[in-house]
Amino acid sequence: MLYREAGEFKATYQADQAILTIRQDRWFMLALMVIAFLVIPLISSEYWLGTIMLPFLILALAALGLNVLTGYAGQLSLGTGGFMATGAFAAYKLATSFPDLHIFLVILLAGGITAVAGLLFGIPSLRIKGFYLAVATLASQFFLIWMFNKFGWFTNYSASGVISAPPMAVIGDSYVTGPYATAEAKYLFVLSIVVLFALMTKNLVRSNIGREWMAVRDMDIAAEIIGIRMLPTKLKAFAYSSFLCGIAGALWAFVYTGSVEPLAFDVNRSFQILFMIIIGGLGSIMGAFLGAGFIVLLPIFLNNAPHWIGLNIHVDLISHIEFMVFGALIIFFLIVEPHGLARLWQLLKEKLRLWPFPY
Amino acid sequence: MHERKLGDVVLQAEGISLSFGAMRVLNNVSFDVHQGEIRSIIGPNGAGKSSMLNVINGVYHPQQGSITYRGETRQQMKVHQAAAQGIARTFQNIALFKGMSTLDNIMTGRNLKIKSNMLQQAVYWGKAQKEEIEHRRKVEEIIDFLEIQAIRKTPVGKLPYGMQKRVELGRALAAEPDLLLLDEPMAGMNVEEKEDMCRFVLDINDEFGTTIILIEHDMGVVMDLSDRVVVLDYGNQLADGPPDVVRSNQAVIDAYLGVSN
Structure with a gap:
């Protein structure tokens, strides 16, 4: 009853092309932002902010990146982990070579360097499609991780191959990396970046470049005939996608874990992020967040649920159950709802619009 | 004749x-x-x-x-x-972009006329938005011409065959x-x-x-x-x-x- 678009008339194309065209949606988004920026940092414990919200946001950013490439532009990629690693190591080299560089610039430049890597590994996409492309991107995954392990230059010749973020502050002594950083500062820093890039991505996908990506995804021959150039369009998707993944990797290494080795970005990470967008919803901004939330929170839920109902299950068993539940869910989503949680959310809204009437 | x-x-x-x-x-x-x-x-x-x-x-x-x-x-x-x-064309077997709405399909037909770059589109506010609105106006003319106002926001995959043919014609026309x-x-x-x-x-x-x-x-x-x-x-x-x-x-x-x- 409350969720209605009846009576909301749009008199300009500008209003009709807004991101959230329904008033209630705008209120909802505003409330969500207030909760994210104000309520959560105030009420959450350090554990919640540091070990749940941070990985959720960072992985959502990576999922957003992969969703641009796979969900919008239709190019299947298994190289997400490799690109995250590139972002992490690029940020490390930048931060240690130029200690005066502001952290925001370090992260942005790390994203830029990853975008160049993504461009290079995206070139084969002109010739190969689908699963074959996935295998080609898998090669990039293994190559990048091998490279960071092999050459000491990337880790500044640290014996263990582990990189540690130097303490860096946004302004003054409000540190977001290193031992002096508070969970709140880290959370707000990451949240701001993620919200910024989510908005940018939304703008891209509702503009011409986004339509070109979707056109290439849906029917490449028709796209070419109306004048869309394949190579630049696909490469832009690869570059932007890796840009976001690079930033996510840099945030992961610098803000979330603080120190990281290449193995943190192995092929399992790529699969994890692919599962996020499959479960969350291919070709949807919301889907990246829903999927990331689902995959980060489900293991925690599975770990705690038996205790809540008084069962005492062995830890090994729980981690096995986790695998089984994930596998089952992915198969379930692929069969029942290929557009994922985002589609379910959309269906719910469509039903709500008419509720309590059936039509 | x-x-x-x-x-x-x-x-x-x-x-x-x-x-x-x-x-x-x-x-x-x-x-x-x-x-x-x-x-x-x-x-x-x-x-x-x-x-x-x-x-x-x-x-x-x-x-x-x-x-x-x-x-x-x-x-x-x-x-x-x-x-x-x-030179624009339509296809014998419909070649629409199935995941996109009628409006977006026809807007895509105008891709060669859009001049703003990726960064401007990411910021959206300003040149990109002005351009979107300007092209939307043109696309709405085509929608009026083809009498497909009612389906402008419908994903084309859900449209009946005859309508899909019409949308495809619209996409070709969008390139003028x-x-x-x-x-x-x-x-x-x-x-x-x-x-x-x-x-x-x-x-x-x-x-x-x-x-x-x-x-x-x-x-x-x-x-x-x-x-x-x-x-x-x-x-x-x-x-x-x-x-x-x-x-x-x-x-x-x-x-x-x-x-x-």
Whole structure:
């Protein structure tokens, strides 16, 4: 009853092309932002902010990146982990070579360097499609991780191959990396970046470049005939996608874990992020967040649920159950709802619009 | 049907031969298209009609012959060249972007006219938004013209066949083409839908002055709409001329009805 678009008339194309065209949606988004920026940092414990919200946001950013490439532009990629690693190591080299560089610039430049890597590994996409492309991107995954392990230059010749973020502050002594950083500062820093890039991505996908990506995804021959150039369009998707993944990797290494080795970005990470967008919803901004939330929170839920109902299950068993539940869910989503949680959310809204009437 | 004054030659196909391996699809086909004309290509299934369109907009590259478009002679067209020079087309089997709405499909047709870069589009506010609104206005004109206002936000995958054909025509029109290639725009339609489509084709030709090359199997439609007709059969050019002349050509009648010998 409350969720209605009846009576909301749009008199300009500008209003009709807004991101959230329904008033209630705008209120909802505003409330969500207030909760994210104000309520959560105030009420959450350090554990919640540091070990749940941070990985959720960072992985959502990576999922957003992969969703641009796979969900919008239709190019299947298994190289997400490799690109995250590139972002992490690029940020490390930048931060240690130029200690005066502001952290925001370090992260942005790390994203830029990853975008160049993504461009290079995206070139084969002109010739190969689908699963074959996935295998080609898998090669990039293994190559990048091998490279960071092999050459000491990337880790500044640290014996263990582990990189540690130097303490860096946004302004003054409000540190977001290193031992002096508070969970709140880290959370707000990451949240701001993620919200910024989510908005940018939304703008891209509702503009011409986004339509070109979707056109290439849906029917490449028709796209070419109306004048869309394949190579630049696909490469832009690869570059932007890796840009976001690079930033996510840099945030992961610098803000979330603080120190990281290449193995943190192995092929399992790529699969994890692919599962996020499959479960969350291919070709949807919301889907990246829903999927990331689902995959980060489900293991925690599975770990705690038996205790809540008084069962005492062995830890090994729980981690096995986790695998089984994930596998089952992915198969379930692929069969029942290929557009994922985002589609379910959309269906719910469509039903709500008419509720309590059936039509 | 109508005595019309036609403009200069805008497209000339000269001795086009195309083969895939040993299979000869087009054999020494030559014809010209005048500015403002509705030119039909007809022929039995497998005659090479769609291949001819594919040669014109650069999807297929013929082994022999040349294409002269707007005074420029080329061995072969390239796809993006054709698009940039105002050649648009629709497909025999609908080739819409299924995951996108009607509006977005038609907006995509204007991609070559959008000048803002990726960064401006990411910021959106400013030039990109101004451009989006400006092109939206143009797209709304096309939506009005094709009478598809009610489905503008519907994903095209959910639309019935006849509507999808119409959206595809809209996408081609969005590029404001000089030369429009229509590959069986009325295939599989009922009489009413065909009448609508005929009206659109005539209006496009009349109002926008768009030159049209039409492939169609419905002879009534072809004879009524076309200024001139080319007849192909197994890649060979059987006849070329006004509908009445083509209709009474013995070779054409034989190709369509078969010969007993």
